[in-house]
Amino acid sequence: TIALSINGIACAGFANETILSCARRYDVYIPTLCELEDIDHTPGACRVCLVEILQAGKDTAQIVTACNTPVRNGMEVQTRSKKARDMQRLQVELLMADHLQDCATCIRHGSCELQDLAQFVGLQQNRFFDRERTESRPVDQSSPSMVRDMRRCVRCQRCVAICRYHQKIDALAIEGSGMERVVALRDADGYPNSVCVSCGQCVLVCPTGALGERDETERALSYICDPNVVTVVQFAPAVRVAFGEEFGMPAGTNVEGQIIAACRKLGVDVVLDTNFAADVVIMEEGAELLARLKQGRRPTFTSCCPAWINFAEIHYPEVLPLLSSTKSPQQVLSTIAKSYLPAQLGVPAERIRVISIMPCIAKKDEAVRPQLSHDGHPETDLVLTTREFARLLRREGIDLKDLPSSQFDRPFMSAYSGAGAIFGTTGGVMEAAVRTIYALVNGRELDRIELTQLRGFEGLREASVDLGGPVGEVKVAMVHGLGDTRRLVESVLSGEANYDFIEVMACPGGCVDGGGSLRSKKAYLPLALKRRETIYNVDRAAKVRQSHNNPQVQALYRELLQAPNSEIAHQLLHTHYAS
Ligand code: HC1
Numbered sequence: 081t082i083a084l085s086i087n088g089i090a091c092a093g094f095a096n097e098t099i100l101s102c103a104r105r106y107d108v109y110i111p112t113l114c115e116l117e118d119i120d121h122t123p124g125a126c127r128v129c130l131v132e133i134l135q136a137g138k139d140t141a142q143i144v145t146a147c148n149t150p151v152r153n154g155m156e157v158q159t160r161s162k163k164a165r166d167m168q169r170l171q172v173e174l175l176m177a178d179h180l181q182d183c184a185t186c187i188r189h190g191s192c193e194l195q196d197l198a199q200f201v202g203l204q205q206n207r208f209f210d211r212e213r214t215e216s217r218p219v220d221q222s223s224p225s226m227v228r229d230m231r232r233c234v235r236c237q238r239c240v241a242i243c244r245y246h247q248k249i250d251a252l253a254i255e256g257s258g259m260e261r262v263v264a265l266r267d268a269d270g271y272p273n274s275v276c277v278s279c280g281q282c283v284l285v286c287p288t289g290a291l292g293e294r295d296e297t298e299r300a301l302s303y304i305c306d307p308n309v310v311t312v313v314q315f316a317p318a319v320r321v322a323f324g325e326e327f328g329m330p331a332g333t334n335v336e337g338q339i340i341a342a343c344r345k346l347g348v349d350v351v352l353d354t355n356f357a358a359d360v361v362i363m364e365e366g367a368e369l370l371a372r373l374k375q376g377r378r379p380t381f382t383s384c385c386p387a388w389i390n391f392a393e394i395h396y397p398e399v400l401p402l403l404s405s406t407k408s409p410q411q412v413l414s415t416i417a418k419s420y421l422p423a424q425l426g427v428p429a430e431r432i433r434v435i436s437i438m439p440c441i442a443k444k445d446e447a448v449r450p451q452l453s454h455d456g457h458p459e460t461d462l463v464l465t466t467r468e469f470a471r472l473l474r475r476e477g478i479d480l481k482d483l484p485s486s487q488f489d490r491p492f493m494s495a496y497s498g499a500g501a502i503f504g505t506t507g508g509v510m511e512a513a514v515r516t517i518y519a520l521v522n523g524r525e526l527d528r529i530e531l532t533q534l535r536g537f538e539g540l541r542e543a544s545v546d547l548g549g550p551v552g553e554v555k556v557a558m559v560h561g562l563g564d565t566r567r568l569v570e571s572v573l574s575g576e577a578n579y580d581f582i583e584v585m586a587c588p589g590g591c592v593d594g595g596g597s598l599r600s601k602k603a604y605l606p607l608a609l610k611r612r613e614t615i616y617n618v619d620r621a622a623k624v625r626q627s628h629n630n631p632q633v634q635a636l637y638r639e640l641l642q643a644p645n646s647e648i649a650h651q652l653l654h655t656h657y658a659s
């Protein structure tokens with residue numbers, strides 16, 4: 081080990097360890113901005129982790145960046161000396177020189193790492209701020225889902241790293257030099273012709289408001305406040321186990337009832353559950369899979385994750401014929417809300433607007449797909465990320481913590497099975513599908529409902545499942561995160577992989593960690609396991625645990641759809657993809 085001192089504390093460092101990492105082990109705080117340990121990102125770009133060191137044998141102190149300076153024997157590190165504090169403050173002031181100072185208009189106001197930093201260093205003035213140059217930086221509004229605002233970028237490059245090394249999309253690149261440096265879309269002048277798939281992982285790691293979703297809270301309010309509009313809200317399986325964190329509740333708290341209460345308080349007319357639609361999706365996708373297996377068409381890929389659909393369309397169009405044609409739960413619910421609900425409510429479909437709350441940015445892309453619009457009317461009118469929904473509640477002065485739990489007021493399209501609930505985590509769609517397909521094939525339920533062999537957190541998992549009857553054993557795979565997805569798709573296309581059914585979730589962890597959920601400071605996906613545990617508990621506590629046993633799903637087939645994959649089911653609940 082290496083003997084050094086940090087602020088007078090005797091420390092033992094490891095070979096090749098940086099001062100920052102050693103200081104963290106001894107619980108000494110050093111300000112950082114660009115560095116993000118969880119994704120192994122230390123570009124040394126922001127230079128706010130300045131500390132003062134005195135090296136044995138040398139008599140002058142030096143200022144160095146702690147994130148990339150290795151510890152040495154006899155080193156004396158001062159993180160809070162006057163010189164270190166002054167230099168840290170100066171560095172933050174330099175960062176603010178070309179950073180928009182309009183914090184009150186920023187989506188990160190109150191949860192921004194740069195604001196935290198300014199507080200830590202005691203920033204009291206911005207002597208170098210150049211408004212004109214800052215405001216001339218690009219603000220890219222070319223996407224229906226994402227916004228790239230370079231007036232708020234600090235060039236930490238976390239977004240470039242997550243996209244390039246983790247998601248393996250490489251849509252972003254640093255361009256320009258000096259004060260002109262910006263994060264640009266690689267080889268594209270806007271999102272529509274870039275290779276970005278809107279997975280939102282770059283947004284999750286951005287320390288400021290430079291990357292974010294297109295904010296639609298204003299349009300949501302105008303629907304909700306319009307007396308001529310009947311607003312229908314649906315919310316995703318994962319939202320209920322993550323949303324409480326926006327209001328300071330412990331990770332994984334199930335706030336389903338409070339979300340319903342909040343919607344009602346906002347003035348939403350009807351609250352429905354995407355989980356119900358997830359059960360419907362299983363009926364359709366399950367029947368589709370069995371039919372394809374009989375025809376020898378394999379593998380079939382799931383189709384509910386919209387960033388995965390974007391990925392397939394942009395990066396691997398050859399794989400599109402293998403995708404299930406079943407719409408996602410979001411679109412299934414919106415379709416039923418506009419085709420079946422009007423008669424139930426006694427209101428014309430034209431007056432209904434469906435707002436969905438999703439832990440996802442790419443769901444905004446999905447909502448505007450031309451295939452999912454009819455005569456200029458989209459099935460889903462508006463998508464709010466979990467973060468926007470929190471913003472909407474704050475705009476209306478609603479604190480989730482103050483709300484009592486409530487229940488769905490219109491019973492229809494809100495009951496769900498445990499299978500619908502587990503859609504929100506990686507492996508969940510597969511598990512839900514197997515529960516129903518087994519029953520379809522064998523005329524009886526699985527003996528063991530919880531398919532633990534499908535659970536786990538590795539990027540790519542595979543398993544054999546015995547579906548019984550004439551189908552027998554099938555080989556399934558579950559993949560999450562686009563780096564592993566790319567590998568898997570390539571091995572499927574080359575004929576090397578041999579699967580029957582593949583679940584893909586573009587976000588590592590699945591929807592519980594979606595790119596539209598709460599951003600954690602200085603951490604990437606720290607909350608996943610807690611959220612996922614609650615999802616499994618929802619399943620465990622559910623009275624009905626298979627999609628086909630959901631009485632509301634059975635009623636929907638009796639009254640409207642006839643049977644899975646019937647002509648009308650196809651017309652309403654299936655779609656196609658475009659390369
Ligand atoms: Fe998801 Fe889905 S599970 S895609 O991960 O199939 O976003 O939660 O709503 O549509 O149900 C997200 C979550 C969500 C859909 C469902």
Ligand code: SF4
Nearest residue numbers: 243276277279280282
């Ligand atoms: Fe890359 Fe995903 Fe961000 Fe697009 S949304 S730039 S694909 S990380």
